[in-house]
Amino acid sequence: MAAGARRGGCAIAKVEGLDSDLLAAYERYVNGSMARLMRFMGVDVYEVEAHGAEVRTSDGSTYLDMGGYGVFFHGHSHPKVVAAVREQAGRLALSTRLLPNREQVLLCARLAESLPGDLEYTFLCNSGTEAVEAALKLARMATGRTGVVATEGAFHGKTFGSLSATGKEMYRTPFAPLVPGFTHVRYGDADAVAQVVGPHTAAVIVEPIQGEGGVNVPPPDYLPRLREICDRAGALLVVDEVQTGVGRTGRMWAIEESGVVPDIVTSGKSLGGGVVPIGAMTARRDVFRPFDENPLIHTSTFGGNPLASAAGVAALEAIEEEGLLERARELSALAFARAEAVRREFPEAVADVRGRGLLIGIEFVDEGVGGAVIAGLLARKVICVHSLNHPRVMRLMPPAVARPEQVETAFEALAEAVREAARMLA
Ligand code: PLP
Numbered sequence: 001m002a003a004g005a006r007r008g009g010c011a012i013a014k015v016e017g018l019d020s021d022l023l024a025a026y027e028r029y030v031n032g033s034m035a036r037l038m039r040f041m042g043v044d045v046y047e048v049e050a051h052g053a054e055v056r057t058s059d060g061s062t063y064l065d066m067g068g069y070g071v072f073f074h075g076h077s078h079p080k081v082v083a084a085v086r087e088q089a090g091r092l093a094l095s096t097r098l099l100p101n102r103e104q105v106l107l108c109a110r111l112a113e114s115l116p117g118d119l120e121y122t123f124l125c126n127s128g129t130e131a132v133e134a135a136l137k138l139a140r141m142a143t144g145r146t147g148v149v150a151t152e153g154a155f156h157g158k159t160f161g162s163l164s165a166t167g168k169e170m171y172r173t174p175f176a177p178l179v180p181g182f183t184h185v186r187y188g189d190a191d192a193v194a195q196v197v198g199p200h201t202a203a204v205i206v207e208p209i210q211g212e213g214g215v216n217v218p219p220p221d222y223l224p225r226l227r228e229i230c231d232r233a234g235a236l237l238v239v240d241e242v243q244t245g246v247g248r249t250g251r252m253w254a255i256e257e258s259g260v261v262p263d264i265v266t267s268g269k270s271l272g273g274g275v276v277p278i279g280a281m282t283a284r285r286d287v288f289r290p291f292d293e294n295p296l297i298h299t300s301t302f303g304g305n306p307l308a309s310a311a312g313v314a315a316l317e318a319i320e321e322e323g324l325l326e327r328a329r330e331l332s333a334l335a336f337a338r339a340e341a342v343r344r345e346f347p348e349a350v351a352d353v354r355g356r357g358l359l360i361g362i363e364f365v366d367e368g369v370g371g372a373v374i375a376g377l378l379a380r381k382v383i384c385v386h387s388l389n390h391p392r393v394m395r396l397m398p399p400a401v402a403r404p405e406q407v408e409t410a411f412e413a414l415a416e417a418v419r420e421a422a423r424m425l426a
Contacts, residue, residue: 023038023043042378050065050076051075051077052402053066053403064381064382064402064409064413073246073328074318074319074324074400075274077274080318081318092306097301111282114253119284123282123303126277126300127279130303131267132156132242133162136179138298141291141297147200148182148202149193149201151187152167154184155213155389168388188216197230202235203230203236203237204238205239207244208244209356211244211395212390214389215359223258227261236287237264238264239264239265241254241266242267242269245270247324247328248359263284266280272311273315274315276311278309328357331358332356334407335407336360338407339414346418349418349421358397360397362393362395363392363393368425369418373418380417384396
């Protein structure tokens with residue numbers, strides 16, 4: 001209990017351990033198991049401030065952030081995004097919702113400009129999972145059908161609709177029954193999709209590269225073939241770019257590589273410029289019609305708020321003004337060369353290196369090695385993340401604003417951490 005607090009009262013003076021041992025307070029008030037896991041990983045500091053690829057912690061150390069679950073394409077505290085958010089927060093942070101706001105319209109227009117084809121109408125929300133929920137509901141309304149084909153290992157979020165599309169039983173089973181009508185097939189296998197798509201299929205939903213599934217890059221003809229299969233069956237193609245979108249793969253959108261125009265694209269994560277949470281669902285003109293005709297059928301109090309929209313506009317503009325896609329591609333070449341060198345040096349520990357742009361997956365021979373390497377990196381003050389649906393695969397997701405020497409430092413630390421883990425394995 002907080003010292004000085006009265007239950008039901010408001011005289012909360014001090015939370016025990018907040019300054020001296022944050023993890024103890026975390027364990028008590030946030031989540032015990034998570035706190036114990038962080039302790040197990042050797043975490044005894046907390047994050048205080050972050051700029052670019054650097055995070056400063058409570059003990060005054062600096063960590064290199066090569067993780068961030070795909071949120072920090074612009075790095076932390078990007079000056080343009082922060083300035084836009086500051087200005088907006090002091091003027092009009094949230095919307096009356098009866099009057100339109102300029103920032104929402106501008107962000108939707110910028111998304112329409114940057115996405116291919118007639119992907120033109122955007123529903124803004126506050127997270128990736130909400131964007132997927134909107135896509136699934138729109139797909140039902142636009143087609144009058146209820147079936148959805150998703151893929152094994154997919155990650156689309158953890159609210160009921162998106163969890164129904166997510167392809168990992170561990171997250172799904174405790175919440176069954178989920179939304180009916182979902183079928184999961186092997187990722188990257190267009191024939192498997194063709195076999196299950198039918199007259200009841202409203203949508204096929206896929207990531208252009210599975211992120212949480214372990215950085216799985218499909219064959220080049222995968223999306224074009226899914227496009228054909230959907231067209232033949234009258235089903236919609238929903239591409240979830242929450243993780244891959246807004247620069248992460250070295251292109252603004254990962255779908256650009258395939259030349260395919262999906263019916264619906266979802267985005268989030270980096271769209272907030274690493275400063276504000278946001279989600280977006282963009283649909284082709286005809287597909288969006290049911291939401292257009294009934295604008296109150298699917299709403300969100302905070303969706304399209306001026307604060308997040310201003311961050312989104314600044315994030316998209318910064319990519320263009322600062323040449324962040326080119327920088328991402330240059331850093332990518334360096335990162336993949338270093339990752340390959342680590343794989344060649346430690347074949348007994350590293351099974352594969354794969355990905356695109358600044359989404360770099362390193363698959364270890366077993367989960368234990370992966371965990372040890374992440375802990376080893378953390379001990380060397382480098383942050384990276386595992387993959388939720390494939391814990392053997394570690395992801396390095398450097399920001400496009402990282403300096404080449406920061407990426408070099410991260411890979412030196414990786415080589416040391418793998419060496420250490422390989423020694424343990426021997
Ligand atoms: N879709 C994809 C492809 C994701 O990678 C994620 C999150 O990792 C989501 C959806 C869910 O996004 P959020 O965690 O913002 O709800």
